[in-house]
Amino acid sequence: EPEVTQTPSHQVTQMGQEVILRCVPISNHLYFYWYRQILGQKVEFLVSFYNNEISEKSEIFDDQFSVERPDGSNFTLKIRSTKLEDSAMYFCASSMTLYGYTFGSGTRLTVV
Amino acid sequence: ELKVEQNPLFLSMQEGKNYTIYCNYSTTSDRLYWYRQDPGKSLESLFVLLSNGAVKQEGRLMASLDTKARLSTLHITAAVHDLSATYFCAVGSEGGSQGNLIFGKGTKLSVKP
Numbered sequence: 001e002p003e004v005t006q007t008p009s010h011q012v013t014q015m016g017q018e019v020i021l022r023c024v025p026i027s028n029h030l031y032f033y034w035y036r037q038i039l040g041q042k043v044e045f046l047v048s049f050y051n052n053e054i055s056e057k058s059e060i061f062d063d064q065f066s067v068e069r070p071d072g073s074n075f076t077l078k079i080r081s082t083k084l085e086d087s088a089m090y091f092c093a094s095s096m097t098l099y100g101y102t103f104g105s106g107t108r109l110t111v112v
Numbered sequence: 113e114l115k116v117e118q119n120p121l122f123l124s125m126q127e128g129k130n131y132t133i134y135c136n137y138s139t140t141s142d143r144l145y146w147y148r149q150d151p152g153k154s155l156e157s158l159f160v161l162l163s164n165g166a167v168k169q170e171g172r173l174m175a176s177l178d179t180k181a182r183l184s185t186l187h188i189t190a191a192v193h194d195l196s197a198t199y200f201c202a203v204g205s206e207g208g209s210q211g212n213l214i215f216g217k218g219t220k221l222s223v224k225p
Contacts (some may be wrong), residue, residue, distance in 0.1 A: 033212065043155065043200060043215040055211050089162065091154065099143055099162065101213070103155040 002026040004090050004104035011084055013108045020049040020075045021107045023092030032075045033101070034067065036060070043091070049075065082111045114139050116146050116203050116218035125191045125223050133186040133219045143204040145213065146153035148197045150179050154199070158186075191223045 005024040013019050018050065025032050034046040047057040047067055064086075066078045075094075079086055092104040115138040125131055125210045135144070143162050147155040161177035161184060168175050172195065174187045184201055198220045202213040 035213075042217045045212040045214065048212050058212070084161070099160060101145075101157065103147075103157075105154045106133075106154075 002102070004092055004094055004102050005033045006090075006104035006107050008107060009105065010108045010110070012112060015084060015111055016081055018080050019082060020110070021079070021090050023075045023077075023082075023094075023104055024073055025092065025094030026096075026102055027073070029094035029096050029102075031055075031095045031098065032067075033095075034071070034077045035091045035093065035103075036088040037091065037106075046077070046090075058061065061093075070086065070097055081110075083110050087111045113204055114141070114203060114214045116201060116214050116216040118201055118219050121196055121217055121219060122225050123219055123221045124171045125188070125221065127223055127225050128190050130190065131188050132211070133188075133199055133201075133221075135184040135186070135203075135216055137182050137184075137214075139205075140182075141203045141205065144177055145199045145202045145204075146173075146184070146186055147202065148195050149200065149218070159200075188221075191221075193225065196221055196223045 007022045033048040035043050037043045037104050045058050047061045048055045064080050068076050089106045089108050091106045093101045095101045117136045119134050129193045146158040149155050159175040164179040166177045173188045194202045200215050200218045202215045
């Protein structure tokens with residue numbers, strides 16, 4: 001069964017550093033998303049991406065964040081100047097339509 | 113603003129018992145999802161409910177949707193230990209949103225022998 005692949009599985013970074021989280025969505029999917037889950041809390045929407053541009057973003061997704069689909073297969077989330085409160089599990093998801101999502105296994109980001 | 117509330121947030125059950133998890137949402141939606149999450153793992157899709165009165169069953173789990181009441185239920189029949197996990201409902205915003213989901217806080221289910 002096709003999978004959404006995320007790398008790395010765990011990233012530790014110092015406060016103030018930039019990180020790039022990588023995702024390879026399912027190849028024929030058209031919609032791409034990033035969500036995050038702070039430990040023990042609910043899953044929160046960050047951003048959706050369609051047709052090579054951001055289609056929707058949440059209040060969380062401020063100027064510190066950016067997304068890119070650099071080469072037609074990868075989908076990246078860049079977090080600039082990381083803060084302690086950015087520590088969370090970040091999930092990438094993709095879908096062919098608006099009705100079925102496949103989530104990746106997540107990247108656990110720890111900011112120290 | 114779409115809000116999603118689940119209850120209970122914690123549920124301790126004995127094996128063999130039945131129970132229901134409730135998911136209420138605040139505005140109209142055209143799709144509702146149930147996911148399972150094991151500790152430290154990703155979100156596993158359980159059900160997608162797209163219409164009023166939709167009912168889906170898989171094994172010991174059955175999900176239903178009442179769009180008029182803005183309520184979905186996840187019913188657990190004869191619970192077994194393997195069902196221990198956190199269950200999330202998630203609702204899609206109606207009317208053209210490019211697919212983002214609003215999640216409930218999750219119900220942490222623990223099934224004890």
